[in-house]
Amino acid sequence: MDPDRVVIFDTTLRDGEQSPGISLNTAEKLEIAHQLARLGVDVIEAGFPIASPGDFEAVQAIARAEFEPRPPIVAGLARANPADVDRAWEAVRDAHRPRIHTFVSTSDIHIVHQLQTTREDVKGLARASVAQARALCEDVEFSPMDATRADVEFTAEVVAIAVEEGATTINIPDTVGYAMPDEYAAFLTRLYGHVPGLRDVVLSVHCHDDLGLAVANSFAGIQAGARQVECAVNGIGERAGNASLEEIVMLLHTRQADVGLRTGVDTREIARTSRLVSRLTGYSVQPNKAVVGRNAFAHESGIHQDGVLKERSTYEIMDATEVGLESNSIVLGKHSGRHALKDALEQLGFKVEGNALNAAFKAFKEVADRKKQVTALDLEAIVSDEMRERSDAHELAWFEVEAGTRKPPVAKVAVTLPSGEEAVGESSGDGPVDAIFHAIQNAAGTECELVQYTVEAVTGGEDALGEVTVMLRAAGRLATGQGVATDILEASARAYVRALSNALEGAATREAESATAEAAADRTPGP
């Protein structure tokens, strides 16, 4: 293996999906996985197969997917026990390049309080699980969880066992985001000192951002010899999240002349990947987020603008086109035809043909009638929205609403049921959105609890497209839905109907699995 090549291990679908309130279904996970493959990540951690049948199904679907051009490794997570490892293998075995990722904590605080066992037992668990995984799969990763708060000698003993049993990657998680860069690098250096065999496997870093140091710690780890970085798009994950994929990649890219390392990532896919993940998870990206924030490349002050006009490099160290923001120049209008739409979509990376193109064109025309210019970002939102539609599910037929400060709002909503029948519901509420949501519940004959409701503007200006994400609980299941429209109430209604539809569909497939799932739900882990 090239010593200057850093492996990008994306955990958006595992640690990222563990973020509070994120609940992706299999189709959404697959969509993200395909985009991660286009982005050029080396490893996709697709989930934790034993956590629930839904998780298993998603990991298996990703393992079985055909990825172009270069199939990434597909990893499944497993605690250090036989059932977990078997289940992970079952889920990933059909991948071109499967990996089992198993872990056990080495910090006393975890061993004593959470596992309620002994160091000896932890060594045994590590040995058995790596051996078992290695018998099933050539590519095995082992993580001593909470390593940065653990005794380095004991962690080294456990790591040595994992290497001895054939682990091919050793990952050192800063599970609680506690480490400082020099301290983390020193920890890795000491591990190298204690475990000579560590030089023969890939050392990996997994850092959380609780103190704002996830990228810096990952980078310090790389400088200490690690050649795999575990990270997530937009830095999502437990609590303050994981190291942000786009930041660590652009750091290595921008400072390549000085650092001398490279990744296999096609940086021009970064912006789109970020938008897709933000849209599907409902996790917004703040405007000042490095690399992918709306203003990461904006120059506001006069002196900076003046400098950039005279010579870009005065205030720019990265070019916006490098992260894929150049496609923003695509603009269509209401007179643009089907061909122009198809071309524009291809430039955006969407292959849309036949019925899908017809549906996209119809949606495009509806928006173009209201909006003077339809930009690349609008197109992406419309098409993503359209492609996510399902024929067999509930759909919004129409709605009417009256609202104001002088009387309570009233909404009337018609929902097309899976049977094709149109059901109409009517309701008042705290506001027009609330009234619409209750009217939808009445139409569908289902009680839902709204968990989260967010609105984002896709683009600026008077006629901006609003993108609404709704998360709700219905039939005992958490589900999200998105809706895009120039009308914020329409976007809200669509998002709600979709979330409801996803919840009911999920609930149907779940009946068979309920007992298992409930039992496993409290066991989802995260190094």
Place this chain on the structure above:
Amino acid sequence: MDPDRVVIFDTTLRDGEQSPGISLNTAEKLEIAHQLARLGVDVIEAGFPIASPGDFEAVQAIARAEFEPRPPIVAGLARANPADVDRAWEAVRDAHRPRIHTFVSTSDIHIVHQLQTTREDVKGLARASVAQARALCEDVEFSPMDATRADVEFTAEVVAIAVEEGATTINIPDTVGYAMPDEYAAFLTRLYGHVPGLRDVVLSVHCHDDLGLAVANSFAGIQAGARQVECAVNGIGERAGNASLEEIVMLLHTRQADVGLRTGVDTREIARTSRLVSRLTGYSVQPNKAVVGRNAFAHESGIHQDGVLKERSTYEIMDATEVGLESNSIVLGKHSGRHALKDALEQLGFKVEGNALNAAFKAFKEVADRKKQVTALDLEAIVSDEMRERSDAHELAWFEVEAGTRKPPVAKVAVTLPSGEEAVGESSGDGPVDAIFHAIQNAAGTECELVQYTVEAVTGGEDALGEVTVMLRAAGRLATGQGVATDILEASARAYVRALSNALEGAATREAESATAEAAADRTPGP
């Protein structure tokens, strides 16, 4: 000075306010300054006085404000020229402890391309401006802009001149966010080597987050000897922003036993400061933002939740109450009286009496009628909203809207004009929000261009309060307005009327200053 004390220099109102789309008026800047004082920052960089008369006015108002309990230093920024330094002094001179912060670039890329001058000239500018500032003010800070891309020897020459002329703080900006932690620390160490006098002044760090390393670089600088950190609340600022105040403070706080340094910040004020800045700037904080993100303290996965229940420290390195999230437990209902409201507000840090209490109580009752429970976050949003209201400006009287998928939306809005008269406007639009905005323009008889429109949920759940921020351009002026309501359309209408009102008011006070302002507008700087 205590060698273990790190000075927190907050530049939210200067570099932060330079973020694209942020436009705070003097009242809003003062509100933030008072909160920064409560937070316990040591220095408030209040603005760049020569940039515009509005900037000057805000800096002067902050310099003249009475801060409790400990008045911070108030700094004004000035390029290295006589007019800038004089103007900065004029603005800050009435502060308890004024500071002039002057700067000039030392990187060849800036000297050649932007300043279009020579290194010799830069040395002369630094000498003259520090000398001038020092003759006016005892506390003078000097920054060699873009230092991290400059020749270290030349930067050292310029720094030595500034120290010689009496600068009391030397700040080394990583203006373009290009540095890596070890590299930045090495740069500072070399400066110490070249400039012996640097040991006698305060060394300061100013890092940008373009590669996600602002906090790590600041921390590396502190470890190399710096004892002032320039940072901004929520990490706002040019492009990807500045080092985030809350992250660097909580890093030093959480790792104090190992690092041995401390700040004067009252960490329990962090969450509220973050919300205030987010609300007034319209810059959202992403859910996974370290320390202040909605989920920074949330544990999602079963294994993490299980661990936290058994022993908090298994997955928590900070306590949510440390950053001021404990007040979230305050809850009022529709039967709560004026006294309960006053008590709750006091716990939240608001002293509200007399008419202000009556207004707050009225607003609270309106919300409580619609919402089952009014939480601390709701109260804060309502009261902040209410306290920002002005009697002499435009106000929303009432509105009505009809919308749906089957006909174009129609809005009718009544606006109370500054004269007290009620003007009614009517309009259709792309959606109900657009129709409302156009109806308001018709009522007010003013054309506006909508620049930005964002919606945030203050709290979750069915009956969440929506907080809308509108940025628009009217009468040649950019202005923002916020509105809070359970009805998203009502919140939108209020926010729009306020933004419009702010723009018109600003335009009126601006007539006298227009020529100067236009000339100065392209000169706003940012180290």
